[in-house]
Amino acid sequence: MSVSRLQETLNTGRFAVTAEIGPPRSCEAQHLREMARMLRGSAHAFNLTDNQAANVRMSSIASSVICLQEGLEPVMQMTCRDRNRIAMQSDVIGASALGVRNVLCISGDHQVFGNHPQAKNVYDLDSIQELMVLRNLREGKNWSGEALPEPPQLYLGAVANPFADPFEYRVTRLAKKVDAGAQFVQTQCVLDLERFKKFMRLAVEKGLHERVHIIAGVIPLRSHKAALFMKNKVAGMSVPDELVDRLRKASNPKEEGIRMCVETINELSSIEGVHGVHITAIAWEEIIPRLVSESGIRPS
């Protein structure tokens, strides 16, 4: 049985498309609604980030519900940075009651990177423990063991970063997440295909592709400067020099970036164990419809 369109798509063996939407910085619900309308039909489900990069934004719960109202299926991100196990369970029960089904369990960017570096972080749970707690909730018990008359309906996701270190341990940690309850996994953006293929080979050797749906992350880059920023400033990224050079030499870097992203999507779709792609187009969400059309993965 599937509780969401994303789950149904993956369980029936179709290639899933998810895409990221950054909630607005203030109460611009109308802006979010317009973006949702513009993106409708471009993906099976849309991630609503949870104060991404530790910057204050509209909550992922509210943003998810606004997307639901506009006919988009949300993937609600829930970080461990800002909520303890009480708030975590309460927020997820509330979101499920409002119709949210897909929940992505993440530890969250450390607050030093955001606009409130003075904040006290929580980390009562880590992302793996969050999965354990939310699976338990879905199975009808809160973490204290009390039975829930009406448990939340949830499709639980996790993230994996094949480009962080120590490399081999990343596959073990993915297995830990699957053990903890992850049903789908979205990876960090793939710019270094060779390393990603190596990661997938190790995951397939362990049989993880049969226990969890792996959705590979992609990102369209607008310029070589954007690529350099990813390479030098974003922790846990791997950006090959050839890619930076290709963007630098391009007469129209934006078009080249789109072309490269489409090429990556095509390559990823042929890798064993990859069951979908997740598109992160930071502050460039309007390009998503074109990317899915040109790569032939627009959901039917």
Next chain:
Amino acid sequence: MIIAERKPLPEVLGMLDASNEIMVLGCRSCTAICLAGGEKESKAVCEALALHSELKGKDWKVETVTVERACEKEFLTPLADFKGTVLSMACGIGAQVMQELCPETRVVPGVNTSNMGAPEGMGVFVEKCAGCGDCILHLTAGICPIARCAKSLLNGPCGGSQNGLCEVSKETPCAWDQIVKALERQGRSDLLGVNIPPKDWRPSRSGGPRRIVSQEAAPGTAQREWRGEV
């Protein structure tokens, strides 16, 4: 040991504005070792205060005393009659014990108490323990992720770990990178795939201020019960 660092002098001067008699109270234990509040540092602060008083015409009477361990009343009792302002160069514990001993006196902090750690090279002190009250070092190859991971993850490392470093600071080793490698080195790879469940934080600060009663030493019923006498 407790790691502390000296407060900037202007901040200290701000606390002492209304004083006339000041005792700079040093400690020969932790804050002496981390070069923040031992005899030498206390004397230097005392001299700075005297100079300030002279330059600004404050007419402060300044003295300095350094005790063996400022967190034990026994060492502080001889100072209990002091009526001026105490500038404590001991950790926050020492400052509070002195305050309890002299409830009428103002005790102000001369240092910022930071963490429980160890010296790591000349003048470098690094946090090692968060005092969570439920030690799991046997599961993490003797490296504490609560104190040494920026997110206190029990199932790390997070996606920000690269080249053995923490994303939060390039001067900080990733504790989980160290744990993974140490477990392999120690032949405990079996622990690498095991999920550590959510922690019980009650023995930590979340249970309120902690009180530990040593059954061997505490007088009274508890001790007699422990001995099986009642």
